[in-house]
Amino acid sequence: MTxxxxxxxxxxxxxxxxxARLLLEQPExxxxxxxxxxxLRRVVVRDPNKQRPVRLPRELVTTDLETVLRDPSVHxxxxxxxxxxxxxxxxxxxxxxxxDVVTANKALLALHGAEVxxxxxxxxxxxxxxxxxxxxVPIIAALAQGLAANQILSLQGILNGTSNFILTNMTERGVxxxxxxxxxxxxxxxxxxxxxxxxxxxxxHKLAILAQIAYGVNVPxxxxxRRGIADIDTTDIRFAGELGYTIKLLAESYLLDNQLALHxxxxxxxxxxxxAQVRGAYNAVQVxxxxxxxxxxxxxxxxxMPTASAVTADLIDMAVGRAQRTFQTLRLWSGGxxxxxxxxxxxxxxxxxxxxxVDDRPGVLAEVTSVLAHNQISISSVIQHEAPEEEGNRVQLxxxxxxxxxxxxxxxxxxxxxxxxxxxxxxxxxxxx
Amino acid sequence: MTxxxxxxxxxxxxxxxxxARLLLEQPExxxxxxxxxxxLRRVVVRDPNKQRPVRLPRELVTTDLETVLRDPSVHxxxxxxxxxxxxxxxxxxxxxxxxDVVTANKALLALHGAEVxxxxxxxxxxxxxxxxxxxxVPIIAALAQGLAANQILSLQGILNGTSNFILTNMTERGVxxxxxxxxxxxxxxxxxxxxxxxxxxxxxHKLAILAQIAYGVNVPxxxxxRRGIADIDTTDIRFAGELGYTIKLLAESYLLDNQLALHxxxxxxxxxxxxAQVRGAYNAVQVxxxxxxxxxxxxxxxxxMPTASAVTADLIDMAVGRAQRTFQTLRLWSGGxxxxxxxxxxxxxxxxxxxxxVDDRPGVLAEVTSVLAHNQISISSVIQHEAPEEEGNRVQLxxxxxxxxxxxxxxxxxxxxxxxxxxxxxxxxxxxx
Numbered sequence: 001m002t003x004x005x006x007x008x009x010x011x012x013x014x015x016x017x018x019x020a021r022l023l024l025e026q027p028e029x030x031x032x033x034x035x036x037x038x039x040l041r042r043v044v045v046r047d048p049n050k051q052r053p054v055r056l057p058r059e060l061v062t063t064d065l066e067t068v069l070r071d072p073s074v075h076x077x078x079x080x081x082x083x084x085x086x087x088x089x090x091x092x093x094x095x096x097x098x099x100d101v102v103t104a105n106k107a108l109l110a111l112h113g114a115e116v117x118x119x120x121x122x123x124x125x126x127x128x129x130x131x132x133x134x135x136x137v138p139i140i141a142a143l144a145q146g147l148a149a150n151q152i153l154s155l156q157g158i159l160n161g162t163s164n165f166i167l168t169n170m171t172e173r174g175v176x177x178x179x180x181x182x183x184x185x186x187x188x189x190x191x192x193x194x195x196x197x198x199x200x201x202x203x204x205h206k207l208a209i210l211a212q213i214a215y216g217v218n219v220p221x222x223x224x225x226r227r228g229i230a231d232i233d234t235t236d237i238r239f240a241g242e243l244g245y246t247i248k249l250l251a252e253s254y255l256l257d258n259q260l261a262l263h264x265x266x267x268x269x270x271x272x273x274x275x276a277q278v279r280g281a282y283n284a285v286q287v288x289x290x291x292x293x294x295x296x297x298x299x300x301x302x303x304x305m306p307t308a309s310a311v312t313a314d315l316i317d318m319a320v321g322r323a324q325r326t327f328q329t330l331r332l333w334s335g336g337x338x339x340x341x342x343x344x345x346x347x348x349x350x351x352x353x354x355x356x357x358v359d360d361r362p363g364v365l366a367e368v369t370s371v372l373a374h375n376q377i378s379i380s381s382v383i384q385h386e387a388p389e390e391e392g393n394r395v396q397l398x399x400x401x402x403x404x405x406x407x408x409x410x411x412x413x414x415x416x417x418x419x420x421x422x423x424x425x426x427x428x429x430x431x432x433x
Numbered sequence: 434m435t436x437x438x439x440x441x442x443x444x445x446x447x448x449x450x451x452x453a454r455l456l457l458e459q460p461e462x463x464x465x466x467x468x469x470x471x472x473l474r475r476v477v478v479r480d481p482n483k484q485r486p487v488r489l490p491r492e493l494v495t496t497d498l499e500t501v502l503r504d505p506s507v508h509x510x511x512x513x514x515x516x517x518x519x520x521x522x523x524x525x526x527x528x529x530x531x532x533d534v535v536t537a538n539k540a541l542l543a544l545h546g547a548e549v550x551x552x553x554x555x556x557x558x559x560x561x562x563x564x565x566x567x568x569x570v571p572i573i574a575a576l577a578q579g580l581a582a583n584q585i586l587s588l589q590g591i592l593n594g595t596s597n598f599i600l601t602n603m604t605e606r607g608v609x610x611x612x613x614x615x616x617x618x619x620x621x622x623x624x625x626x627x628x629x630x631x632x633x634x635x636x637x638h639k640l641a642i643l644a645q646i647a648y649g650v651n652v653p654x655x656x657x658x659r660r661g662i663a664d665i666d667t668t669d670i671r672f673a674g675e676l677g678y679t680i681k682l683l684a685e686s687y688l689l690d691n692q693l694a695l696h697x698x699x700x701x702x703x704x705x706x707x708x709a710q711v712r713g714a715y716n717a718v719q720v721x722x723x724x725x726x727x728x729x730x731x732x733x734x735x736x737x738m739p740t741a742s743a744v745t746a747d748l749i750d751m752a753v754g755r756a757q758r759t760f761q762t763l764r765l766w767s768g769g770x771x772x773x774x775x776x777x778x779x780x781x782x783x784x785x786x787x788x789x790x791v792d793d794r795p796g797v798l799a800e801v802t803s804v805l806a807h808n809q810i811s812i813s814s815v816i817q818h819e820a821p822e823e824e825g826n827r828v829q830l831x832x833x834x835x836x837x838x839x840x841x842x843x844x845x846x847x848x849x850x851x852x853x854x855x856x857x858x859x860x861x862x863x864x865x866x
Contacts, residue, residue, distance in 0.1 A: 018724075022582055022724060026582075029582075029584065030582065032649075033581040033582070033762070034581075034762065035761070035762045130579070135725075136580075136722075136724065136725035136726065136728065137579075137725075137728055138574070138575050138578070138579025138580065141571070141574060141575075141578060141579050142571050142574075142575070142579075145571070145574060145746060145749070145750060145755070146563070146570075146571025146574050146575075146743075146746055147569075147571065147742065147746065148466040148467075148745075148746050148749045149455055149459075149462075149463065149466070149741070149742050149745035149746050149748075149749065150742055151462065216465075272710075274710065274731070277705075277707065277710060284729075289569075289742060290738075291451075291455060291569065291738040291739065291741055291742035291745070292568075292569035292570075292732060292733070292738070292739050292742035292743075293569065293732065293733045293736075293738070293739055294732065294733075295569065295570055295730075295731060295732035295733075296717075296729070296730075296731040296732065297728075297729070297730060297731075298707070298728060298729040298730075298731070299725060299726065299727065299728035299729065300725070300726045300727075300728075303726075305723075305724040305725070305726070306724065306725050306726055308582070308724055309580065309582050309583055309722065309724035309725035310579075310725075312581075312582035312724070313578060313579055313580065313581050313582050315582075316578070316581045316582065317578060317581075320758050320759070320762050321758050322578070322755045322758050322759065325753050325754050325755050325758075326753070326755065328468070329466070329467065329468045329753050
């Protein structure tokens with residue numbers, strides 16, 4: 001058996017503890033899969049006395065990154081410290097010190113991927129990041145290797161488990177966003193400050209990483225249009241259900257006329273569509289390639305051991321030598337090769353769901369629909385129920401449109417909001433087809 | 434850019450033509466993904482004058498395998514000739530001549546994998562076979578690499594698209610097996626002789642390959658219990674539906690007490706289970722690992738371009754050098770390391786669906802259920818509808834049991850068949866839980 005692969009953990013929180021558990025508790029299994037031992041040599045933490053879900057041998061623990069940088073027996077460092085600034089500093093120092101890096105840090109890669117990958121290339125090191133998207137589901141490898149013969153035509157993903165957990169509870173049990181969020185926090189599916197999860201930022205980070213691999217483009221996260229779930233009303237979930245749809249937070253990218261559309265938004269999916277079936281904290285990614293057709297990858301999108309599974313797969317790939325070859329071949333974030341242009345968000349086309357609170361009097365439907373008609377947006381279905389007594393003289397009006405460009409639709413929605421018969425700003429979501 | 438990878442196609446039928454199309458029509462794309470050109474150097478066919486769905490440059494076509502064996506500019510041969518005997522001879526000759534091999538031939542690997550892999554190892558060559566299971570879905574890579582940190586606990590797959598196409602039509606449109614088969618043949622989803630697809634043999638071949646990777650055991654195909662779909666009655670599909678289940682042909686393996694259970698059978702799946710949603714000619718594999726939890730991989734299980742996508746991914750992996758490292762590390766079919774024992778089929782435990790045609794008279798339900806009770810098999814639900822006039826004095830009785838061993842259940846079914854009140858041999862299927 002060849003030389004052991006020496007490993008340092010940078011950070012030992014939830015995911016780091018999971019990786020430590022696999023390395024310390026399953027050495028034979030991992031050595032068999034990698035054809036050489038995987039040996040944990042250092043664990044860098046802020047507080048060595050903190051209680052952790054894994055028992056670390058005392059002599060491995062240090063608070064000083066320098067000890068890893070100077071240790072020639074450490075070949076690969078696992079960055080699971082989270083955050084962006086210190087993680088960036090650590091990763092750049094690690095590759096400069098000759099260490100390969102495995103990271104689960106999607107924010108770091110989405111925001112500073114180009115810098116990190118250039119630095120790694122400059123020092124002849126590799127970076128692997130399977131755990132950065134969709135937890136233990138090997139979606140990075142699927143795109144970079146399994147589907148490498150394809151032009152990827154589209155990607156659609158449920159990439160944020162917190163949001164999907166909240167939406168699933170709102171849909172299945174009729175609870176409000178705030179109740180569902182509180183429950184997600186109780187179950188550990190949402191942070192005390194859930195902003196980055198529920199406002200679409202986390203999903204946008206992951207989409208940037210997937211799009212980078214699928215299309216070879218360096219996408220600034222700021223260029224990804226995003227809309228979160230915090231203002232979703234159960235009224236819209238109910239109407240969507242009545243129409244045969246489920247609302248999911250989708251991260252989407254697709255190629256059209258050599259332009260790449262990228263966005264994160266709540267979307268109405270047909271109830272029987274595969275992604276509409278994804279419940280709770282699960283993730284799933286639907287990838288359409290020009291040769292393979294449509295494929296789906298599904299599993300737990302977060303959590304200690306699913307994420308540790310992906311990190312450890314990267315460590316095995318490093319031990320076998322595959323990860324280095326993949327990294328050399330992919331030329332990720334290397335810039336200068338972006339042949340694909342981003343599609344202006346206003347040009348993205350979609351069907352739309354539109355809900356209005358309108359006066360319950362003759363002529364209102366004609367007023368609203370004539371605004372749509374004047375703008376060449378045609379209607380596929382309408383729901384208006386008899387007004388319940390308590391709502392006085394107002395009713396909910398729901399319209400599903402045929403395809404329109406986002407820009408045109410938004411202008412129309414603004415015009416409709418200005419109609420005297422419309423009581424409050426309309427609510428709208430794109431509809432997947 | 435480094436030296437091109439020289440490729441020979443052995444066989445140019447449906448899949449071979451698809452691979453040739455990718456190589457001839459997408460040279461830039463493939464060179465970018467592999468960081469070196471992929472060049473088609475030879476195509477070995479039986480009849481060079483046959484019409485094919487791809488235009489092959491005349492000078493590449495030969496009928497003589499020898500020209501490939503002797504050509505030093507061919508580095509990798511793609512075996513897509515199908516069948517077992519000649520394919521075996523060809524692959525053994527190719528590795529002996531120093532060629533790496535990519536194959537889509539599940540029967541060859543399931544029946545002669547040990548011999549092929551030993552020969553490759555002996556000559557220092559690699560064999561890659563992503564296309565042998567689930568078409569373009571990268572399930573081999575997922576098991577061998579993406580989930581490499583896991584002990585795989587169970588695998589459940591819809592691995593035969595023909596059977597799934599037939600069952601989907603029987604379920605959704607109520608047509609008989611024979612009608613659905615005829616339709617599958619019209620659509621090109623079933624061969625003129627569909628035996629290997631519908632009797633579970635093809636799914637068993639694929640399960641043997643997956644189990645080999647997941648558990649490191651060399652499973653003789655004959656040891657996989659299998660039952661096909663040809664005798665499935667729409668009556669059972671209807672009753673299953675009434676109980677909230679869908680019948681699917683599942684290939685399953687799971688570890689219990691360090692014993693590996695392996696079987697292919699029609700199984701009742703809860704209607705909302707992810708695998709129950711897989712329609713038409715699609716394949717899906719649910720893999721549960723001890724770290725990652727449950728994951729699912731889904732896509733087209735056959736067809737020209739999906740299969741060509743997987744073959745070409747293997748070629749890219751060969752060009753990059755990953756496939757060789759994976760092959761060296763996996764030690765597939767190498768024998769002597771089988772620590773896992775096969776579970777005797779009679780010891781496999783399951784819930785059961787049982788349908789009987791019984792006399793419509795007092796005491797019959799008591800007679801039948803007392804046979805189950807005497808054998809400690811408890812009942813979870815029963816359906817008996819009022820007898821329709823035209824069936825005279827007989828009724829269908831459907832019983833869902835709690836868990837029982839296959840051996841015990843089979844003995845009970847035989848006892849029930851001997852009851853005077855039972856008009857014809859009972860029908861039973863396992864129920865997934």
